[in-house]
Amino acid sequence: MIKELEDFDVDEVMDIWLRTNIEAHSFIPKQYWINNFDIVKNQYIPASKTFVYMDGEAVRGFISVMDNLFIGALFVSQDYQGKQIGRQLMDYCKGQYPKLELCVYKENTKALNFYKRCDFAIKSEQINKDSGFLEYVMNWTKK
Numbered sequence: 001m002i003k004e005l006e007d008f009d010v011d012e013v014m015d016i017w018l019r020t021n022i023e024a025h026s027f028i029p030k031q032y033w034i035n036n037f038d039i040v041k042n043q044y045i046p047a048s049k050t051f052v053y054m055d056g057e058a059v060r061g062f063i064s065v066m067d068n069l070f071i072g073a074l075f076v077s078q079d080y081q082g083k084q085i086g087r088q089l090m091d092y093c094k095g096q097y098p099k100l101e102l103c104v105y106k107e108n109t110k111a112l113n114f115y116k117r118c119d120f121a122i123k124s125e126q127i128n129k130d131s132g133f134l135e136y137v138m139n140w141t142k143k
Contacts, residue, residue, distance in 0.1 A: 002092045005050035005062065012059040013052065014041050020075040027107045028131055036130075040073075048072060051092060053085045063089040071102040090118050098142045106134040 005013065017040060021033045048064035053076070061076035071093065076085045093100060104111050106125065120138040128135045 001054045002051050002089065003054060005045070005052050009052055009059050010041065010045060013045065013050065013062050016059065016062065016075050016077050017073065020078060023078060024108055024111065025105060027105075028133060032131060044072060051089060053089055055080070061085040061089055063093055065093060065097065065100070068097055069099060069101055071100055074102075086114060087118065094118075094140070094142065099139065101137065101139045103128070103135045103137055105131075106136060112136065 014037065018033055018037055022030050025033070044066075045064065048066045049068075050062055050064040050073075052059045053061040059077075060080045062073065063071060064073040066072050074086060074089060076083075076089075100120075101123075102115065102120065103126075104115055105128070106112070115138050118140065120140045123137045123139050125134060125136050127133070
């Protein structure tokens with residue numbers, strides 16, 4: 001079931017965010033994610049519209065959208081990846097918004113290929129100003 005994030009789900013969401021970032025972005029030092037944890041939890045998540053995928057009482061994945069356009073986060077708990085949870089979260093947002101945009105690190109080929117399968121196209125590439133790593137800007141528009 002997909003629902004909007006509630007305050008009591010934030011700790012589970014942040015646990016998924018930290019563990020999955022460290023795993024998916026092994027090319028970025030672990031400390032980078034640890035250093036950004038509080039900023040994401042206390043500033044980014046409250047400023048976003050976040051939807052969670054629930055499996056019973058547990059959060060298994062989430063997606064956050066800022067300004068009705070930008071997907072700043074899409075993460076699925078490692079044990080539940082490959083079970084279509086990310087696709088369901090993405091499809092849910094595609095039903096809510098006519099246009100979506102995101103950034104994905106060039107070296108994160110698993111995520112890049114996932115977004116391509118979700119009909120996102122590479123719009124441009126840039127250096128992420130915080131991490132210094134190359135990323136693609138990708139977008140999708142409802143047809």
